[in-house]
Amino acid sequence: MATLDQPQISRSRGRFAGQWVDGFVMLIRIVAVVIITWGLVQFIVQSASGTGGLTGPAFRDLLVAGLAQGAMYGLLALGYSMVYGVLGFINFAHGEVFMAGTVISFFISNALFNAGWWEEAFLLSLLIVLLSSMIISTLTAVIIERVAYRPLRNAPRLIPLITSIGVSFFLQNAFFGLFGPAVKSYPRPPEWLTSRRTILGFEIEGTKLLVIVIAIVASIGLYLFITRTKTGKAMRAVAEDKEIAALMGINVDRTIVTTFAVGGAMAGVAGLSWAILFRGVSFITGFIPGIKAFTAAVVGGIGNLAGAMGGGVFLGLAESVAPLVILEPLGVTGVSQLKDAVAFAVLVLVLIFRPTGLFGERLSARDRV
């Protein structure tokens, strides 16, 4: 008879840690709901009594600004979502793909400005800048995939993520070295574009309208590409299961490159949107929008492309509205400084409330673990 003598220990130790963690998360949920509700109530009370809050037009301005920025985040989020869907890792360097397009296109826009085209044929110039931004971002994305990610195709999931952090830092600082630290300012768009106009009862700045329109067109284009073309179908197949897709005669490598290229092109469009909205670009332009776009992708449910767009809009609205509507009524001062913190808080809260995102994630079985 050879058995093990069970040592006498207090069995209860550590046994309830799991429940304890769940309890804590529940507490965070409750606190978040209470704060948000309380903030909203205060906001409404203050607005009604006229002691604070926002006037109607100011609030609508906020909404429009949030929508335009959100559209840009959405375009960028598409890249995160697609790559995650296909390769199952966060391409941390995607923000830099966006930055590359917008920084290099600055020089083209500047040349166009100097040649006088910018004022005379603005839409044509804009189209040229858009194309250049898309091409450069696409190239950057494809090169990154080839050099840094392809050799790591089968590595544990965190390794490509760490690599992409390295790529991100390298690109940022390479651009710093090549083009200098100065913030470069795109030439001012013509008067007729920047002026405000009224659409559907909203008074909206032309630039923001343009950004929203561009985003809508780009996402419709992407939707058609994914659903109607053979390549698009191949991408979905690869996202579902790489090995089976390969067995079905799909060139997996090429499909993955296409995924990066399409993500890059969308980042290029986002780059133009940034240029129209903010004009100033530099080597650090990609970082914060990159993380926010990832947040948007998670908010929308990673792998879900419509969700990415939706998540972008949600995040854009949340970060422009929440500080003034929720935080300020609670007596927080200097709320505009907390914009970025709000975006990160949204990420944390979404993952606590609904880890699969607002619209549900679409991942292959392997990545869902």
Add this chain to the structure above:
Amino acid sequence: MSVDWSRARFYGINAGITLAFICAIGMVEAFDSRSVINPGLTLGIVALIWVPPLLAYLATRRKALEGFEAEPAGAQDLGAGALVGAISGLILVVFVWGVDALLEAGVAIRDVFPRLSPAMIEIVTFGRGLGAGLTILFVGCVVLATAGAALHLLSRPVRRGIEFGLLYVLAFSLLEPVVTDILEDNADALYARTGGLKPSAAAVIFLLTGAITAWTTHRDAPSIRTRYGRMDLDVQRRVTIAGVIISVALFGILPRFLGGIMNELLANIGLFVLMALGLNVVIGLAGILDLGYVAFFAVGAYGTAVLTSPGSPAFSPELSWWVALPIVIILATLAGLVVGTPVIRMRGDYLAIVTLGFGEIVRILFLSDWLSSSFGGSQGIRQIPGIEWFTGEIKGVDPERIFYMVAIFVLVAVYVSWRLQYSRIGRSWMAMREDETVAEAMGINTVTAKLLAFIIGAILASWGGAIFAAKVGSVFPNSFELLVSIIVLVVVIVGGMGNIPGVILGAALLIGVLGGPTQPGLLQEFQEYKLLIYGALLVVVMLVRPEGLLPSTYRSRELHHEEMDQDAWLKAGVGAGIDEEELAT
């Protein structure tokens, strides 16, 4: 199989682009002020000349299949090397010539690429004008690349001798301030008055170290690591203890001979060792990628600042550092719990980004006007007193004492991570890293185990923060950027995840040579390019040697699992000698 010319061409083009890139980002010009060998070689030129030989070496390297002899290198390889050199040289020459022509023609390329300066062209043409200079440049590339490829022709001892000889020359040149500190006046024998090694000294160092390396390689003595591994457990333990005592003694004496700058540098390295050890517990042992690690460093620093400084805006108990420390540790534990609990059940990569978010939230909050009444906003908190010690107060102005202070905490941290690694808890972390589902099914509460790792990491980082606050005497939100987390991560990964000596080596090399986020390293010229190099290093290490410089046995097993799998199978089966039956079936 003959030489793969297309591969050589590919490497040549890459080398050329790299060279042009190094010129275009202004590295050559920025590094030119530092002399490596005086006269003759500046760091600016060194920034270029490593490229052709290295890529030629890689282009002509052959990978032997397991069990097959590698094909010996021949004259053809020299040809391939020369090709790499010629292509890269050509690209560089065309690049420099083109830039010069554009500058001459008055094209405003500097509006786009501000670093393309006449000074850079002057340096790479060795001040001899375009014609002669570019010829030298081209020939130099070809010769160096051929030499790089020729390394394959040499026997292993000679090759290693040359490689290490060159490394030592570079090291001596980089360590100029240290060596001068120690040798004082005698350093004149080695270094020229205007900086840089004397050519004669460089030659002596090269020959001496090269010869020693070649000889030891030739004797083919098993590496210290192998020998250590073969020892009995008892002996191993005694050797470890002896090693630790000797290094402690060495470090106990060393600062006395070093000047302020070196002690400052050592203290900075120590601070990063401390943080890297903490992150090592989180990522190396428990396998959690925490990108918001800096948050705990910030909690440590701000906690200390608020508790000790009379300048703390809202609440200022003006405690002594030693009284504040336990409170700071409790704060860090709480912070670890608050950050850790909601994220601990998330997927690994989500966790990474969410912790990054937490890190940024912490920094933004410290920076905000909202909390400035408690934490001083962008003004930070000043007037943080030093650490009281029997003999007085330890402060930033006294780098030697700061170093001792840091060293003590590093020792404690080493002890903590070492003991934990080889305990029941360490084993559970290891199992969790290997297969979380199975670990859970084998009765390990993965939530508790992860939280524990997270909290221990947080506590070690908070020590770093507490010392940092006392050392600098003030804290500002901008000392706690994401950059700090990333640099600590690079230190851990380059050094060797999960391995304590590796982590220490990583910190010493990276922080020592390149410097921390704000702290300069030995090569102050690197300041602008530090982050570029950190980024590139991270990518290269992940691609080439993901287990780091000094890997832990587990990590390298994990990462090279598939290669070792079959092989070890056979060896073990044959070695054990009892499973022939099984092998036969």
Add this chain to the structure above:
Amino acid sequence: MSLLEISNVSVSFGGLRAVNEVALTVNEGEIVSIIGPNGAGKTTFFNCITGMVKPDSGSIRFQGTELIGMDPNQVTTLGIGRTFQNVRLFPNMTILENIMVAQHCRTEQGVWGALFQTRGFKKEEKEIRERANTVLDFFGTRLAGYRREQPAFVLSYANRRRLEIARAMATMPTLLMLDEPTAGMNPRETKELTQLIGKLRDEWGYAIVMIEHDMKVVGTVSDRVVVLDHGEKLTEGDYETVSHDPRVIEAYLGRPPEDT
């Protein structure tokens, strides 16, 4: 009272009912085999018991404690050890460490003990090591032939299976759950393992639930056989009865052509 009482457990994935209203009772010291064609829901059923899959309905009581809603680690702590169909060792840990780590839930030394090397800590480490060796010795020369400091991935396939059983034993269970323990073994090894499974009950006193395809193994050691098909329990009984049940034969071989 029986050791494990399962009643009406159902699981569905999406629209698919993987396990449908299955009930099962296991008494102490009993070997119960679960058989059934591929895709019958055997492994899912296993996963329900060990807490890796949450059933939609039903009840699983182990020694009177309800298991549904518990994390896998809690189930293991209560005394159910398991192996996996596609052997899942900790491949980079050594053979010995694989066994040592499995005793996690039976030991309690924490940070304090490790840092200060308390007497309790040292004693516990020693016991963990001893127990690990005891468990490994059970497999005789098979596992003893290797150096126990070698990483687990050097083991041959059959030995990986043995190590996995050893690891489950080290969690000190009352009930051992083996998922296809002889899959991929040659006849000789299978025979050996069959004997060992008998020994596990007779000498170590475990109750065993196993999923097995090899009918020889099932016939030799089982006290009772349960047949699952399409997520439902087809029949239950001793091997002789079950193996001649026409419904079972049909489940495995398909409906025989009707004689006219």
